[in-house]
Amino acid sequence: MLFVLLASVNHLAGHQLILFRRAGDLDPANVRFMVAANRWWRNLGGSASVLGALLIVVFGLPALDRAVPVSKQAAASATRHEIAGGVSLIPPVGALISKRTRSDAEEGTALFLIGPARYVVAVSRFEGDLPAASTRLRDKIQNMRGYQVTAGETPVMTASGLSGRAGTFTAPGRVGRYAAYLAPGHLIEVTVTGSESDLRMALERVDESMATIAYGGEQK
Amino acid sequence: MTTAAPSARRWRFSVTPTPRWSRALKSLQLPAFWVLAVVMTICAMRLFDLLSSPFARFPTATMTAIILFALYAVPFWLFISSMDFLEREPPLLLATAFAWGALVATTTAMPGNRALLGLLAKLISPDFAFAWGAAIVSPVIEELLKALGLVMIVLIARKQINSVLDGMVYGALIGLGFQVIENVFYSINAVEAANAGDQVGPVVATFFLRGFLAGLWSHTLFSAMAGAGIAWFLVRTDKSLIVRWLGLLTGLFLAWGIHFIWNSPILMDGMGSGGAGLLLGLLLKGLPALILVMGLLWVARHREASYYIDELRRLQDPMVATARELDTLEHGHLRADARKYGRDRAGKAGKKAVRAMQMAQAHLAVELSRSPDGLAGNDPVLIYSRDQVLAAREKLIQLGHPEAIASPMRPAVPRVVVLGIVAVLLLCALIWLAIQSMNAA
Known part of the structure; x- marks a missing residue:
């Protein structure tokens, strides 16, 4: 669970990709476009992580709970x-x-x-x-x-x-x-x-x- | 020639100013915005569905609970939003944070909490789940879901989170939204458990219990701590990535930890000796967390204020801000005292003019932080902001009160400290009354 949260946060760091560190010889307009596209994909990745975490909590955990049988010992205690x-x-x-x-x-x-x-x-x-x-x-x-x-x-x-x-x-x-x-x-x-x-x-x-x-x- | 004051260097990493090009409408182009919109719509429908059944059975009690806890949230909201005087957050984003807590975190936490509690009961024992379930399950699920809210806020408006204080403000509002809806459900459960029909008595009892006994050290505090950790990670780009991760994990762990301590069965029944023991137990569990978060808030506010005040200080223009005004502007209680001093010297118009001056100075400070060349660059937005300050100065001069400063005759002990002590004593009295009225002994 913590991993999913940290994975989401990792999308927010705003690190420069290595690709763009070496992009000095590109047309500035193209670089801007590529940076914007990169941000869009990172944003999509972050959103998908958040959505994934929500789905795990809402559907994954209850499914896991249903899958684990109730032991008689647990009931008796x-x-x-x-x-x-x-x-x-x-x-x-x-x-x-x-x-x-x-x-x-x-x-x-x-x-x-x-x-x-x-x-x-x-x-x-x-x-x-x-x-x-x-x-x-x-x-x-x-x-x-x-x-x-x-x-x-x-x-x-x-x-x-x-x-x-x-x-x-x-x-x-x-x-x-x-x-x-x-x-x-x-x-x-x-x-x-x-x-x-x-x-x-x-x-x-x-x-x-x-x-x-x-x-x-x-x-x- | 203008030179940076030494303190400007000191606080230069505390704030990452929102760039001028940042626009709210740009969020519409981001996938996060649409994911957020869909998730919120679904969760709002789910919340409506969850509330419709109790509303059908207990209309008066349900409506009373909604109204009481909505009113309860108002002073919290005002306090939280006033924390960020110098660089105010967009109201729509604040409302989004609150809505995430109220709509999304609550409705998604319910199945998650139940499932994890069931797993604890099955995998360890029902007795363990009964004793420690709330302490283990709620912090894990709820703190995660609330923290995800802040992640979504960052995804749709990254540039608005420009200091640790901002993270605390958004985090606290997510927690407040969660707290309000959770308390409404607690009230409905109390009505249901009372088994006496549509009565408001259990709602009022829950209001005292959840509002005063548990209200101050609840989700608003927990989420503010998590928000501080996330904002630290985002803002402190001067630190190494490992340090930033450590800061993030510390914030999340502290949020989880104070939630765990509050929910744990330790001191659940107080320290013995009836109501006094219960009060002492509550204070022992809740007060350290409150002090910790308020201390962090004080540091975060001070750092953010110092950063922006330094922007004005660098101008070295007494018509924009005198040295005494800068000292006043830096502290909330001094700003309030300056407005009072303005009213004492020049009536209501004086108070209004001082407020206008403070707002104009704050606005100019924020705009200066967004402009690398400062006023030398002939930036029209900056020039307009400076003109607003000069107009406010002119008004103050006309009123015979040229400086927006705190009263030199103000008491040695700030009024905010006195009010704080009175509020704490009043709170203790209310908690005591609540305990007595609920026959806690």
């Missing part, structure tokens, strides 16, 4: 993160924890970025039953402009035994999944949003992470 109220999970492999807020010990949220997809887990106090929890999350989604729940809900369960209900929704330019889990005295709301291609790349890792949601005690 992920640390469990507590959201709030004793609710914790293992983030998706390679996810970036973009934001974590906690209003008190019992309520908090975490936002993970997996590629362009967003994975939000929110924990809040709740005393109702699972259908009420699910309705609350569904209403919250449908109250956002342009968002529409698209299918019926299905029951889901985490590895630690927390039960919940999951569904899907759509919005202009993006789709999403949601799930509401019930823990003692708490509601765990999960939403995943992104474009269809974003979700396709992230969903497997998100599903693995959702399965690790647990309440209280030592979890692995």
Whole structure:
């Protein structure tokens, strides 16, 4: 990467080419033309270097990332993160924890970025039953402009035994999944949003992470 | 007979004047201009696409974030552009630098950052990526992309980068553009994470967090350092190529280094002891970088100013500039004091006349640097510039305030130092308030 940058900068040095050091016997008009042409080509070379560096960052690195497989060891070594109220999970492999807020010990949220997809887990106090929890999350989604729940809900369960209900929704330019889990005295709301291609790349890792949601005690 | 003052020799390599034949329209003939135009258009569309979804879901919060951080950028922009008083940069080029940071660097950094973070998690461990990812990934990707912006500026207008100060100005503006858009996205993430709909509360919290806790030692500083390195490489043609490469690498490495330190998990939670410890931790991580860049800026400004002032000094014409005016013109705080002194002695017209004189002298100094024969060559542009100075002198004489100098009665401690101390204390108070309001303890 540094090499590409330095290669670009090298085009800016303005060194005289050896060709022109020996061009004293040429017609001055021709020399000017050749110097200008030389500058034009150097400028093109510099621009191509910059463009190449941008393309490496935007397409090359993501392609390399996709090409490198996720090792089971790496996945297993992920640390469990507590959201709030004793609710914790293992983030998706390679996810970036973009934001974590906690209003008190019992309520908090975490936002993970997996590629362009967003994975939000929110924990809040709740005393109702699972259908009420699910309705609350569904209403919250449908109250956002342009968002529409698209299918019926299905029951889901985490590895630690927390039960919940999951569904899907759509919005202009993006789709999403949601799930509401019930823990003692708490509601765990999960939403995943992104474009269809974003979700396709992230969903497997998100599903693995959702399965690790647990309440209280030592979890692995 | 005019002779070069000794200091003129000393600073002669600090500035490579923009040649008279340099024209903005010539950039249209360069491939770099068209590459830049295409890249910027694509990235602007991508940014619009990235912002359209949060705007649809959280219109009030998104608009508040855009407005707040746009306003936040204004004093930064004014400060950065005022650094280059004597030889001002073309506004269109300054805007291009800002746009590269805002449009190109941000949108291209997103996939790059994510990919490199993913690679770190896979190749080393997710825990390592979580702890050190931001410190390793962001400086590598973002500093590269911002530095490429300055390379593009050089490719389309090489002759405008004629001192280290110019590189710092363009670099800082690229960083500022990046910082503004990045903060808008941080605000949107905060709204999303709050999971409470279209609320402005998380935006305001992010504004305090990113604006005051992290704002002063952020991308503007990092990129200014990289800009200094690139400009050093371009301008110091008196040095050997190895030294110039070393200067370039030093600038890039320092930019990367201060970004790495700022993003590193070291002192992330401060020094303990609640808010006071957090404040101390922030200052320990950010202040050395701020002092380093401000120190470099001071040296770069001083060198550039000395170079141009020497052009006027060589004329040895008190109607163009007296010795005391030259001393005043060299320092920003003295120039400001001279305008105030002009107002005290001759009212608003006095202030205006002093400003006009300073601008005319600066313009003449720059034109002198571009003309090898000086006034002896009967260059019409130079003669016009000198006439402007003489007209400004005439105005000053009419107002009974013949010299555009700083007040002889000015306080021993420059007002800028006092204002600086007050600003630092105010900033500490704001940071303290921000920490308290966010319940950091």
